[in-house]
Amino acid sequence: MASAPPRPTLFSLGKGKDKDVLPGGEREQISERRNFWLLAIFAILILGIGIGLRNPWPSDEPRYTLAAKQMVESGDWLFPHRGVELYADKPPMLMWLEAASFELVRNWRIAFMLPSFLAALGTLWLIYDLGARLWNRKIGRYAAIGALMCIQFVFQAKRAQIDPLVVFFITAANWGLLRHLLCGPNWRLYWFGCFCAGLGVITKGVGFLALLMLLPYAWAAIRRWNSIATIDNGAWWRWSLGLIATLAAIALWLIPMLLAARAHTGDPTYTAYVGNILLKQTAHRYANAWHHIHGPLFYLPLMIYNWLPLSLTYPGTLPRWWQSLKAKDARVLLPLGWIVLVLLFFSASGGKRDVYILPIVPMLALITAPYLEEMLAKRWLRTLGAIFLLLIGGCMLGLGVYALSAHPAFATKLAYDRGFEGPADSLWWMCIIIGAAQWLALAIFRLRRVHYAIAGGMLALWIVWGVWAYPLLNDSSSSAGLMNRVAAHLGTQDEIGLIDWKEQNMLMLDRHAMDFGFSAPTSQQFTRGVQWQSTSPATRWLFVQEPAMGNCVDRSKAIDVGHANRRDWWLFKADAVVPGCVPKNSDEVPEPEDAAS
Structure with missing residues (x-):
């Protein structure tokens, strides 16, 4: 049967020579469309379950939502406020999107979660599309599923914090760059990628990291690696327009903010705001971190247990990546080289948080996907998957049963510290249900189809978390x-x-x-x-x-x-009030503004 002509896709920008052909006959395309929509429904369920069932929870969610709420009420969208003070620790992108979401839905319980939810879905679509174009649609699905099976990725996507948004913009920048560098040339997509990097900068400052993708590309182009697009590198002015696109995105916020701050020349708080957000919270924070000080190897163990169960594939992907590099496959070199550069960048700073390297996950899932089907046919990976389910299920079951039967002091202290006033047994029954679901999924699908068991176990985890934990913990966690x-x-x-x-x-x-x-x-x-x-x-x-x-x-x-x-x-x-009495300062050490972001 002759192959059907490729269909234009949502993000087919420009008329470059991007090799858009997605292989497969008509029957295969119908099957792939069905599989794609099943994946989309699965992702929407995991990421969206629980939206509207809770208010913002500390540490970061209430401050961003409060700033967004004050934007809506005051009409001042350029300068976020926290009460009467200007809030200068983060650019306002997330706050803008939360405020805009509220203007659409008129419900803060829904609006504050929408940016993270849509950003996570967008990230999954981008790596699906990259996998489909660089390999095939099945690899695209595996890439999206790989990210969706990363616990930290989903956990952050279900939080109203800056990180899901910056992950989306960095991934969008990578998408545009890789479409140009590997599937192109397509200069419009290259400029689009650079523009998204700029949007990442005005989201959390680190969006420029996407542009590091050009370094492994330069190496691959000089060494004539396979899969590199044939680009007229003599057109230097086209490359330089990428920097202009990045600066243009930054200028969307920076220029109006500077002009508005200048209009408040008589108010030193606006001068302090500019200095804080442009210098202290960026270069100074990186070079002279004042909190969360860790050693240079801090991220290595986190890349294992924070990224479970995706990280179970490392024993298989590491040697396969090496073989691909020896074969000069630029499809692996560019994302992998970028991952290493980002990891080195964050490791060089004394201040480290686990979420700083979250933007690595989409590219990691992308270069894991081509080998996933082959590895799942091996007994070692299926065994690791079964052990993962047995351990997580056993820990949750054991914790729940122990707390219900022994009523240990730590359980009482935990409930008191968090101000939890609901039925304490509900917390532990929730643990039991999550643990039992992992074991039940493994019993149903067994070792031969353990990947289905993992997907089912993760779905059960996030459903229980969204439908049970959110309402149960909301009054205490949100201060409602x-x-x-x-x-x-x-x-x-x-x-x-x-x-x-x-x-x-x-x-x-x-x-x-x-x-x-x-x-x-x-x-x-x-x-x-x-x-x-x-x-x-x-x-x-x-x-x-x-x-x-x-x-x-x-x-x-x-x-x-x-x-x-x-x-x-x-x-x-x-x-x-005792007349004339002034208490001594009781200030606690300030919570880091990115305690969870």
């Missing part, structure tokens, strides 16, 4: 329960001020709250708060962390509203 208790003490005309507060406190309140700075010393916040309260003592309350009160509040006249997010919280009116 705490702030509902606070609201119960307030009359309709009452006002509230926040001292030594966290973003989730302001976000979960049912009314506008006055704050006296977020990063200001707690003694200063307390003094300002008491002054504000004294002008209308009958209707103004102060909400505060226990340490920030010191000996300046008569606790017999204050209200203990409970323990949440590992902190004790109080509510009081002016009659509880």
Whole structure:
């Protein structure tokens, strides 16, 4: 049967000589379309289950959603705020997208998760398309499934943090570059990739890392490796337009922000904002990290256990990559060389977090996919898959059964620290269900089809997490329960001020709250708060962390509203304040802004 002509795809930009042919006859194409949509449904289910069932959870989600909410309410989308302060630790891309999502759906429980969900789906599509073009559609499916079976990738995709978004933009940049360098030439896709790298820069600063793909390409082109596209390298001006495309994307945010900051010449906070976001949070943070200091080999073990079960393939992929490199296969060299360069970049800095190297996962899945079917035919990989399910299932089952039967002290402490007030047994039954699902999947599919068992076990894990854990933990994790208790003490005309507060406190309140700075010393916040309260003592309350009160509040006249997010919280009116008393600063070491991102 003659092959059907290739169909144009969603991202077929430009009219370059991109080799777009996706092999297969008509029957095979129908089968592949069915398989593609089954994969899409599977991905949507895993990534989307639970959206709308919880509020933002610390550490990062509430601050980004609060900034987005303030954008919508104030109309100021250029400068994110955290209460009355400017928030300068991250560019506003995620906050823009959360605010835009809210404008569409008008529901913050849904809107705050949409950017991560769509970014993760987009990432999977991009590596599917790359796998299909560089090899075939089956390899494209394997690439997408490989990333979807990476626990850290899905865990972060189900969080409203910056990392899923920066992974998408870096992967989109890689997609455009690889389409040009391996399937091209296609200069429009090259410029598109460079533009996406710029969007990654204004998302989290590190989007430029995608451009490191040009280094292994230069090596492969000089050495005349296989699969390299024939590109007229004499057209140097076309290459230089990539830098212009990158800078143009950055300028979309940078130029309006600088002009607006300049218009506030009388306000030093805007000058500080520019210096903080352009220098301290980028070059200074990389060169002189002040937190999360680890050694140069920090990432190596994380690439094993954070990326399970994808990392089970390492014993098979490492020798196969080596054989491909010896055969001068640029399809492997470019992504693999890029992975090594990104790993070296982050390892060179003293400050390290596990999520920094998350953008590696899509390219890792891409160059694992061509060998996945062959490896699954080997007993060693199926055995490793079975051991993985036995271990994760056994650990979850063991933890759940032990906690239910022995009621250990750590279980009580965990519930107290997190302010969990629901039925404690539900947490442990949840563990038992997850563990049992892993073992049941293995019993159904057995060793011969263990890859189906792993997919089923991961699906069960994320369904339980989204449908059971989200509603169960939401009140305690999001501070919704705490702030509902606070609201119960307030009359309709009452006002509230926040001292030594966290973003989730302001976000979960049912009314506008006055704050006296977020990063200001707690003694200063307390003094300002008491002054504000004294002008209308009958209707103004102060909400505060226990340490920030010191000996300046008569606790017999204050209200203990409970323990949440590992902190004790109080509510009081002016009659509880000791006149003239100023508490000592109780500031904790600030939480890193990227504690989970």
